[in-house]
Structure formats: structure tokens, C-alpha cells
Amino acid sequence: MDITFMVALVIGLxxxxxxxxxxxxxxxxxxxxxxxxxxxxxxxxxxxxxxxxVGAFLSxxxxxxxxxxxxxxxxxxxxxxxxxxxxGLMGAILWNxxxxxxxxxxxxxxxxxxxxxxxxxxxIGFNSVNLETLLQKxxxxxxFAPVIAGIVAYVxxxxxxxxxxxxxxxxxxxxxxxxxxxxxxxxxxxxLVALAHGTNDAQKTMGIITLVLIAAGTxxxxxxxxxxxxxxxxxxxxxxxxxxxxxIIRTMGSGLTEVKPAQGFAAETSTASxxxxxxxxxxxxxxxxxxxxxxxxxxxxxxxTTVRWNMVGKIALGWLFTLPAAGIxxxxxxxxxxxxxxxxxIAAVAGTAAVMFMFFFSRKSHVGHHNAVEVEEAGQxxxxxxxxxxxxxxxxxxxxxxxxxxxxxGNTDAGATDASNVKDGQR
Numbered sequence: 181m182d183i184t185f186m187v188a189l190v191i192g193l194x195x196x197x198x199x200x201x202x203x204x205x206x207x208x209x210x211x212x213x214x215x216x217x218x219x220x221x222x223x224x225x226x227x228x229x230x231x232x233x234v235g236a237f238l239s240x241x242x243x244x245x246x247x248x249x250x251x252x253x254x255x256x257x258x259x260x261x262x263x264x265x266x267x268g269l270m271g272a273i274l275w276n277x278x279x280x281x282x283x284x285x286x287x288x289x290x291x292x293x294x295x296x297x298x299x300x301x302x303x304i305g306f307n308s309v310n311l312e313t314l315l316q317k318x319x320x321x322x323x324f325a326p327v328i329a330g331i332v333a334y335v336x337x338x339x340x341x342x343x344x345x346x347x348x349x350x351x352x353x354x355x356x357x358x359x360x361x362x363x364x365x366x367x368x369x370x371x372l373v374a375l376a377h378g379t380n381d382a383q384k385t386m387g388i389i390t391l392v393l394i395a396a397g398t399x400x401x402x403x404x405x406x407x408x409x410x411x412x413x414x415x416x417x418x419x420x421x422x423x424x425x426x427x428i429i430r431t432m433g434s435g436l437t438e439v440k441p442a443q444g445f446a447a448e449t450s451t452a453s454x455x456x457x458x459x460x461x462x463x464x465x466x467x468x469x470x471x472x473x474x475x476x477x478x479x480x481x482x483x484x485t486t487v488r489w490n491m492v493g494k495i496a497l498g499w500l501f502t503l504p505a506a507g508i509x510x511x512x513x514x515x516x517x518x519x520x521x522x523x524x525x526i527a528a529v530a531g532t533a534a535v536m537f538m539f540f541f542s543r544k545s546h547v548g549h550h551n552a553v554e555v556e557e558a559g560q561x562x563x564x565x566x567x568x569x570x571x572x573x574x575x576x577x578x579x580x581x582x583x584x585x586x587x588x589x590g591n592t593d594a595g596a597t598d599a600s601n602v603k604d605g606q607r
Contacts, residue, residue, distance in 0.1 A: 183396055186262040189528070190392045193269045195416040198385040200276040201288040202232065202420020204428055205381060208451070208471035209373035213444060218366040228374040229422035235378020236414030240404045241462035242380055246387025250293065250313050251300050263517045263524065264303040265392045270531045271295025271510025275502065281538045283427045286498055287466035291506040292384055293318055298507030303514035321458060321465040322499075326473030329454040333474040336446035337481025344442070362441035369448035374421075376455035377467050382417045383459070386410055427542065443482055447474040469499060 209231075210224035219227065251260050272288070272295035279286040293314075300308040340362065386405040389412075393399040399406070405413075451467075451474040458465045472495060513531075516523040 187392055187396045190262050190266045191389055194385050194388045197269055197273050198413050198416035199420035201381055202417040203423045203425030204276060204288045205467055206421050206425045208467050209370050209377060213366040213370040218363045225422055229418045231371055231374035232378035232421045233414045233418035235375040236382035239379045239459045242383035242459055243386035243405045246384050250310055252308055252310055260395050262392050262395055264299045264514055267299035267513035267517050268296035268510045270513045271298060271506045274509050274534060275506040277535055277538045280427060281542055284498055285428055285468055286502045287468050289384060289466045290502040294503035294506030295510035298510035299514040302511035303518060317463055321463040325454050325465045326469040329450045329470045330473035330477030332450035333447045333477035334481040336449060337443050337478045340442040340446055362445040365445045366441055369445055372452040373448050376452045379459040380455050381467055382413050385413045443478040447478040450474045
């Protein structure tokens with residue numbers, strides 16, 4: 181197959197992956213402010229799209245890690261081919277689409293690395309993968325970044341509640357504190373998360389396109405992404421982010437409807453800090469994992485909450501399977517494309533058919549901004565027992581009062597009079 185056509189095919193596939201990455205990770209930045217009422221859903225995804233676009237231009241360190249670190253290339257390494265990159269992208273895209281259809285908040289970053297590594301091993305051999313870089317830049321950040329972000333979010337949440345607590349000067353008891361200012365602050369912190377997301381996730385697709393250009397001999401090994409690559413990747417992830425990924429948002433949301441603005445503010449601050457630091461160091465971490473760790477940490481930092489560790493385990497299990505699952509698909513595709521032009525055509529047709537099938541199948545149960553539950557799945561790991569118990573107690577008391585009070589004409593008139601007096605007082 182003509183090398184120019186293959187390069188164009190891989191670039192198009194990489195940009196489509198970038199698009200899926202955008203709608204997969206929208207909720208990482210905007211689930212909490214939507215849940216607390218800080219930003220309306222459509223406004224949130226629009227803001228996230230713009231900031232992802234801007235963030236993609238701010239750094240290229242992660243792109244260099246992908247293009248010249250994980251997979252060896254050049255005269256002193258293994259010269260990877262566009263066919264292998266094509267196979268790796270196919271594995272990442274199919275895994276992204278499967279998890280999107282199921283509403284699972286998987287890591288697009290790990291899907292990409294898994295697909296690429298699986299394809300390289302199947303197509304070239306184990307020596308094509310730089311295990312040292314993989315460990316330092318991908319595996320270790322995947323383990324430590326969520327933990328560190330969770331600890332920071334925990335500390336920030338405790339500080340936020342401690343510094344804003346009010347007490348009755350006579351009795352010393354705590355007074356109700358709305359902490360509404362944190363809701364306004366969430367607009368800025370969630371925007372910072374979206375900006376940070378662009379500096380990290382958009383870079384991975386830039387690295388893939390740079391890698392295929394190096395493999396095709398049109399760019400020198402060790403060089404960074406060109407301006408047109410940066411611009412096209414920034415635009416692709418921005419469009420994907422604007423599409424909302426409402427199916428993912430619905431799954432990622434069920435617990436955060438009870439997250440308070442102070443918690444959301446703390447979680448978003450720690451998430452943005454972790455992502456920006458990783459982007460500066462060239463760590464290609466999963467923003468989904470960081471955001472999840474921050475949410476869990478902020479939930480633990482608020483008194484009266486318990487952590488549902490069984491849900492945490494399910495989330496961690498999903499992370500664990502992403503990299504090998506995408507790697508298996510990438511490896512199988514690589515074995516197919518090694519057969520020649522026919523294999524590439526079969527892989528392309530089969531992949532396109534699979535994506536189209538999943539898209540049309542999803543239309544049977546359409547999810548949009550009008551019916552999505554805008555919370556993050558990591559937030560399901562936080563259960564607010566006190567609030568739920570209080571609501572149940574009030575419901576029981578109301579039911580008992582309704583049962584004990586007989587309804588008569590006199591009672592009705594008196595109730596109407598009392599209600600009228602209350603309304604007059606409210607006015």
C-alpha cells in the first residue's frame with residue numbers, strides 16, 4: 181500500500197481518537213460544577229471545549245514522551261511502521277467506543293498506550309517497547325497520581341470546612357454555613373481542570389501523529405510536533421469535548437449530586453494541580469484517574485461521609501483492564517495488517533463497521549444534556565449517610581403527623597388561615 185495513503189489514513193484515525201478522547205473526559209472537569217449548580221450543562225461543555233483548545237497549545241512535553249519515548253524509533257532503535265501505528269489506534273478507538281456505549285469512564289490515555297504497545301509487540305517484538313520510559317512516564321504516574329490528588333483534595337476539603345465554620349458566640353455550637361462562595365470558585369477551578377486536560381490529553385494524539393511522520397521518514401527522529409499537528413489535535417479534542425459525552429457523564433455522576441461546593445472546589449483544585457505538574461514533567465497520566473482520586477479524597481474530607489470501597493474497587497478494576505484490553509485488540513489488528521493490503525482493508529472496514537454499529541445502537545437509548553445525570557462515577561464512592569438518614573427521619577415524622585391528625589372541615593379552614601399568614605409573613 182502506498183506510504184502516503186497509509187500516513188493519511190493513520191492521521192485521520194488519530195484525530196478521530198482525539199475526538200473520542202474529548203467526549204470521554206468532559207466530565208472530569210465539568211461534572212462537579214454541574215452537580216452543584218455552578219454552571220449549566222451546555223455552558224459547561226462549551227467552556228471545557230474552548231479551554232481544551234487553548235490548553236493544547238501550552239505544552240508539548242507529553243507529545244514528546246509518546247513520539248520518542250515509549251516506542252523506539254530511529255537509527256538507534258526500531259523503526260516502527262505506519263501499519264503498526266494504525267493497528268494501535270484501532271485498538272484504542274474500539275475500546276473507547278465500547279466503554280462509551282456502556283457508559284464506563286475508562287482511561288483514553290491507557291487505551292491509546294495499550295493499543296500501541298500491543299500492536300508494536302505483535303508486529304515487531306518486545307524490543308520495540310522502551311520499558312523504562314513506560315514505567316517512569318506511564319505506569320508509576322497511573323499508580324501515584326490518583327493517590328496524591330486524593331490526599332491533596334482531602335486536606336483542602338478539611339481546611340475549607342475548618343476555615344469557614346461558624347459558631348454561636350453564646351453556646352459555642354456550630355451554625356449552618358452555606359459556603360456559597362465556593363460555588364462561584366468552582367467556575368474558575370473547573371476551567372483550570374479543562375485547561376490542564378488540554379495540556380495533557382491532546383498531547384498524546386500529537387505524539388502519535390508525530391510518530392507516524394517519523395516512521396514515514398518525513399520528520400527527523402527526536403523532534404517535537406509541528407504547528408499544524410498541534411492545531412489539528414487541539415481542534416479535534418475541542419469538538420469532542422463540546423459533544424459532551426453525556427452517556428459517560430450520566431454514569432460518572434450518581435454520587436456527586438450530593439457533593440457540596442466546598443468539596444467540588446477542593447477536588448478540582450487538586451485535579452488541576454496534578455495534571456499541570458504532570459504535563460510539565462512529560463508524564464502521560466490518566467486525567468480520569470486523577471479526577472476520580474480527587475473526588476474520593478474530597479468526600480473523605482467532609483465529616484459525616486463514608487466511602488463505598490466496593491465502588492472504588494469496581495472503578496480500579498476498570499482501570500486495570502483498559503490497557504491490556506486495548507493491547508489485545510491492537511495486537512490482533514497488527515497481525516492482520518501484517519498480511520498486506522488485504523489485511524489493512526479488512527481491518528479498516530471491520531473497525532469502521534464496529535464504530536458505526538455502536539453509534540446507531542446507542543440511538544436506541546439516546547442520552548443528552550436534557551436527561552443525563554451530571555455526576556462522576558467516582559462520586560458514587562462517597563455516600564452521605566447523615567443527610568440520607570435525616571431525610572428518612574423527616575419523612576417518617578411527616579407520615580406519622582399526617583396519620584395522627586384527623587382531617588375535618590375546621591382543621592382545613594384553620595390550615596388555610598395559617599398558610600395564608602405564613603405567606604403574608606414571607607412577603
